[in-house]
Amino acid sequence: MVTASTVATIANLRPPIDVTAVHQRWAQGWSDREAALGLLTSGSPTDADRARAAELARRANYLIRDARNDLRGLLLARGLREEDLAIARLGRT
Numbered sequence: 001m002v003t004a005s006t007v008a009t010i011a012n013l014r015p016p017i018d019v020t021a022v023h024q025r026w027a028q029g030w031s032d033r034e035a036a037l038g039l040l041t042s043g044s045p046t047d048a049d050r051a052r053a054a055e056l057a058r059r060a061n062y063l064i065r066d067a068r069n070d071l072r073g074l075l076l077a078r079g080l081r082e083e084d085l086a087i088a089r090l091g092r093t
Contacts, residue, residue, distance in 0.1 A: 018074055019071075019074065021070075022067050022070045022071050022074065023067075025063050025066060025067040025070075026063070026064060026067040026068075026071075028063055029059075029060045029061075029062075029063030029064035029067060030060070030064065031060075032056045032057070032059050032060035032063065033056070033057065033060035033064070035053075035056050036052075036053040036054075036056035036057040036060060037053075039052055039053040039056070040053050072085060
């Protein structure tokens with residue numbers, strides 16, 4: 001049975017610093033991706049909008065790929081096996 005104090009304890013846990021940095025890059029990448037899509041779906045995007053969307057999409061791709069690879073490295077360093085990562089779909093990119 002889960003108690004209120006258990007829930008509070010879990011809610012107050014902080015991830016390790018290295019995981020936090022990876023998460024921030026991952027979140028920024030997805031935010032950039034959403035911004036790029038928003039520019040392209042705003043009625044009639046101008047050439048400047050398309051150029052900005054392409055720039056954001058490239059940055060998003062880099063950030064997400066970089067974060068994924070860093071997460072993979074962190075998990076391997078903590079003892080996970082390649083087989084575990086393949087199941088979690090964190091193979092090499």
